Amino acid sequence: MSAQKPVLLITGGAGFIGSNFLRYMHETYQNYHLVNLDKLTYAGNTANLDLLEGAVNYTFIEGDIADEQLVQRIFAKYDIHGVIHFAAESHVDRSIQDSKQFVQTNVLGTLTLLQVAKQDWEEKGVLKERRFHQISTDEVYGSLSAEGKFSEDTPYDPRNPYSASKAGANLLVKSFGYTYGMNIVISSSSNNYGPRQHTEKLIPTIISKALKLEEIPIYGDGKNIRDWLYVEDHCRGLDAIFHHAPPFSTYNIGGGNEVQNLEIAKTVCSLLDEIKPELLHENSLTSFQELITHTKDRLGHDRRYAVDDTKLRQDLGWEPQEALSTGLRKTVRWYVEQWEGVTAP
Numbered sequence: 013m014s015a016q017k018p019v020l021l022i023t024g025g026a027g028f029i030g031s032n033f034l035r036y037m038h039e040t041y042q043n044y045h046l047v048n049l050d051k052l053t054y055a056g057n058t059a060n061l062d063l064l065e066g067a068v069n070y071t072f073i074e075g076d077i078a079d080e081q082l083v084q085r086i087f088a089k090y091d092i093h094g095v096i097h098f099a100a101e102s103h104v105d106r107s108i109q110d111s112k113q114f115v116q117t118n119v120l121g122t123l124t125l126l127q128v129a130k131q132d133w134e135e136k137g138v139l140k141e142r143r144f145h146q147i148s149t150d151e152v153y154g155s156l157s158a159e160g161k162f163s164e165d166t167p168y169d170p171r172n173p174y175s176a177s178k179a180g181a182n183l184l185v186k187s188f189g190y191t192y193g194m195n196i197v198i199s200s201s202s203n204n205y206g207p208r209q210h211t212e213k214l215i216p217t218i219i220s221k222a223l224k225l226e227e228i229p230i231y232g233d234g235k236n237i238r239d240w241l242y243v244e245d246h247c248r249g250l251d252a253i254f255h256h257a258p259p260f261s262t263y264n265i266g267g268g269n270e271v272q273n274l275e276i277a278k279t280v281c282s283l284l285d286e287i288k289p290e291l292l293h294e295n296s297l298t299s300f301q302e303l304i305t306h307t308k309d310r311l312g313h314d315r316r317y318a319v320d321d322t323k324l325r326q327d328l329g330w331e332p333q334e335a336l337s338t339g340l341r342k343t344v345r346w347y348v349e350q351w352e353g354v355t356a357p
């Protein structure tokens with residue numbers, strides 16, 4: 013271990029956003045020791061972290077955030093300067109099928125981290141200095157009709173067990189700020205896209221089904237709207253918030269790209285048409301769009317999410333750098349290269 017460097021505990025760093033964040037932090041800062049606590053559920057993948065393998069300022073610990081003794085051992089071994097908490101059960105469909113694990117990890121796991129961090133930081137007299145950053149989602153705010161956007165003051169109104177468990181976790185985080193004066197921050201972002209996302213999520217599903225020439229399932233009429241945020245832009249926003257936001261503040265992070273799910277599917281298919289024309293011709297297709305199929309709608313499917321991130325832009329000077337068109341192109345190429353082992357044009 014690089015002894016003198018401040019240690020950051022990153023939870024869920026083998027997942028989609030956590031692994032992109034760890035890579036970003038590793039490339040951006042040399043002065044941290046990064047400890048990644050991840051249970052390696054079906055969603056965790058250590059291959060996401062190949063860049064950090066063998067790095068002196070990085071430690072991977074396989075384990076559960078809800079395992080209090082393990083979390084205590086980590087705080088005893090390392091002088092944790094901050095927690096950036098990504099670990100979660102993250103897939104809405106799975107939460108609709110069975111929500112117990114969502115409460116276990118997202119609520120109880122978060123509580124375990126809060127309790128251990130509070131005790132350790134209190135004993136060291138640094139409770140107000142050390143930071144607990146909760147990574148949250150715009151889904152805690154509920155669903156929007158055609159007008160308006162979620163602000164940081166929008167009351168929580170979660171509509172599915174995943175978002176309910178995230179809202180519950182956020183309320184616990186806030187309560188540790190109110191009750192004990194803990195230095196907490198919460199950031200709620202819109203839908204992320206980019207490399208290293210699990211295939212169960214919308215964009216990787218579209219790409220993987222298209223490459224296998226299988227039907228591309230789109231829920232209901234496909235007119236549900238999400239605000240797409242490139243994962244690296246999210247990471248830069250998290251960096252700004254973790255380092256510069258005032259204690260006990262909340263920030264929304266959006267991509268400024270409101271698009272219907274069906275449009276996302278069509279755009280991804282058009283990019284694949286350019287990248288894999290031979291696959292189309294071999295199978296007598298003119299576009300991968302022909303594979304798009306509408307399926308029964310998701311239960312309680314939120315119609316529209318859109319976040320107002322003016323506060324983050326004004327307070328901390330953040331703005332997204334990636335346009336949806338270029339971000340999607342990079343993303344599609346990345347999956348084609350990963351899965352097919354070829355360099356996509």
Ligand SMILES: NC(=O)c1ccc[n+]([C@@H]2O[C@H](COP(=O)([O-])OP(=O)(O)OC[C@H]3O[C@@H](n4cnc5c(N)ncnc54)[C@H](O)[C@@H]3O)[C@@H](O)[C@H]2O)c1
Nearest residue numbers: 024026027028029051052053055056076077099100149204
């Ligand atoms: N993906 C999005 O679009 C999005 C948007 C807004 C907020 N978020 C939030 O960002 C965070 C990360 O999301 P993601 O998409 O990267 O998720 P993900 O499912 O890709 O990764 C979750 C990671 O957490 C780990 N994990 C799960 N349970 C654990 C436990 N009990 N102990 C330790 N590790 C555990 C998994 O192994 C995995 O590596 C989540 O908190 C999610 O709610 C995601």
